[in-house]
Amino acid sequence: MASPLIMDYIACILYAFLLISVVYKHLHHTSENRFFLYVLEICAVTTVADIFMELSCRNTPIGPKRLLFAYVFSYIYLILRQISAYAYILFIFVASGTFDQLQKKGRSLLFIIPFLLTCVFILSNLITGKVFTITAGDGYHRGPHMVVLYAITYMVVLYGIVYLCRMRRYLGTAKWLAIISMYIFIALCGIFQMAYPGVLVEMLSMALALLLVHLIVHWSNDYVATMGLYSWSDFRETAERLITANRRSTILILRFVNANEVRTTYGEARYNSYVQETVSRISSVIRKKTYDYRIYNHSSGSLTVIFGEGEIDIEKTYPELISMWTAADSDAYTVRLDARLCSLDFPTEHMNKEEDLTGFTFIFPQYMNRDEVFFRAERVISNRDYEMYRRLPAILIDGIREHRFEMYYQPIYDVKQAKFRSAEALIRLKDPEFGFVRQVCSYRPRSAGT
Numbered sequence: 001m002a003s004p005l006i007m008d009y010i011a012c013i014l015y016a017f018l019l020i021s022v023v024y025k026h027l028h029h030t031s032e033n034r035f036f037l038y039v040l041e042i043c044a045v046t047t048v049a050d051i052f053m054e055l056s057c058r059n060t061p062i063g064p065k066r067l068l069f070a071y072v073f074s075y076i077y078l079i080l081r082q083i084s085a086y087a088y089i090l091f092i093f094v095a096s097g098t099f100d101q102l103q104k105k106g107r108s109l110l111f112i113i114p115f116l117l118t119c120v121f122i123l124s125n126l127i128t129g130k131v132f133t134i135t136a137g138d139g140y141h142r143g144p145h146m147v148v149l150y151a152i153t154y155m156v157v158l159y160g161i162v163y164l165c166r167m168r169r170y171l172g173t174a175k176w177l178a179i180i181s182m183y184i185f186i187a188l189c190g191i192f193q194m195a196y197p198g199v200l201v202e203m204l205s206m207a208l209a210l211l212l213v214h215l216i217v218h219w220s221n222d223y224v225a226t227m228g229l230y231s232w233s234d235f236r237e238t239a240e241r242l243i244t245a246n247r248r249s250t251i252l253i254l255r256f257v258n259a260n261e262v263r264t265t266y267g268e269a270r271y272n273s274y275v276q277e278t279v280s281r282i283s284s285v286i287r288k289k290t291y292d293y294r295i296y297n298h299s300s301g302s303l304t305v306i307f308g309e310g311e312i313d314i315e316k317t318y319p320e321l322i323s324m325w326t327a328a329d330s331d332a333y334t335v336r337l338d339a340r341l342c343s344l345d346f347p348t349e350h351m352n353k354e355e356d357l358t359g360f361t362f363i364f365p366q367y368m369n370r371d372e373v374f375f376r377a378e379r380v381i382s383n384r385d386y387e388m389y390r391r392l393p394a395i396l397i398d399g400i401r402e403h404r405f406e407m408y409y410q411p412i413y414d415v416k417q418a419k420f421r422s423a424e425a426l427i428r429l430k431d432p433e434f435g436f437v438r439q440v441c442s443y444r445p446r447s448a449g450t
Helices: 002-024 031-057 064-095 109-123 146-166 173-195 202-218 232-245 259-266 268-286 319-326 354-367 384-390 392-401
Strands: 132-135 139-142 249-256 293-298 302-307 339-346 374-376 405-414 419-431
Touching: 002 031, 002 202, 031 064, 031 139, 031 202, 064 109, 064 132, 064 146, 064 173, 109 146, 146 173, 173 202, 232 293, 232 302, 232 354, 249 354, 259 268, 268 293, 268 302, 268 319, 302 354, 319 339, 339 354, 354 384, 384 392, 392 419
Parallel strands: 339 374
Antiparallel strands: 132 139, 249 302, 249 339, 293 302, 405 419
């Protein structure tokens, strides 16, 4: 009985490391990371229940108190093991950005009903004694119905594998391989268990799989723990998943219109400290009502907040975020990042590509009045100039192909000689839909992909 306990003890150490790491790195604020934390907690408690069950049954004859403990922890272990299998599938739904699909009418019953039936099946052992038995003289023995319980577990695993294969494009290769590693470890564990039935490695295999998920999905994430920020590359991946999964979400964009001036005047280090202070203030406001959000940073001067709980009315839910930028400074000489805010209910029919959203985060202040601090994106999306900007690559290609560029000459007048001396040649594009295409966006981020 020592071998399975050793495996479980190692698993407990791994779970303790994972739990401390997740909490220490503040990786439990979004729905995806919270569900991962739930899976960790369930698996850790399952391992502890397995240890107490083993300790209660390890020496025979078993006294009345130990026999009671053995039965209690056996039922706890079996039920928690089923919960962990279903919780991991829920984590897959959240990680792939398709959890809202599960919340649709009737689909949640596909999880609730099988789980409840499985629990009833386990508890029926109180009457039938067909799943397992524990006697004072012989200890723990599996019954003939235990194979049914394993069959149910492997059906849940099979469903998880099939769904993961369907969601591969939503997750990316590295993340997909990390998440499916749980099922790979379970399969290898089953093979090992058949070869060495006396060595129970199930809990250790689950701990190793979750460690792999943590290392690949979380530690490889472009997350700056000190600033509470995610990188722009991670933002682009998140936006792509939102579009692909057609997941509704609210996005709040903050564009620092004086970012270059602050950098030039005070340096990069002080600018980053201002951004960090801003992120702390934003987070303190948002966390009063939800932990399901992420803040992404672009080096050119943008912060983008993606909320994970559907559409939110920013003006009504977080008025403090708007007043934060409208309040006048008490000290006129205080350095202040000047922000423009825009809320966007995403995805929309006008932003069906990640590039559309990325470009919008950089240019939306150009469509605001000088005294405006906040407005809704719908006002820009319906703007004719923005539509021209969004379709500019196609307009240019069509203009070249259809010879729509026209030459105009602007005369240059010499005041001293009182006559026209020369002319400046200007080429203009005339589109059949938008007319003469003027410069609709003077700003381009210096590193939009970083």
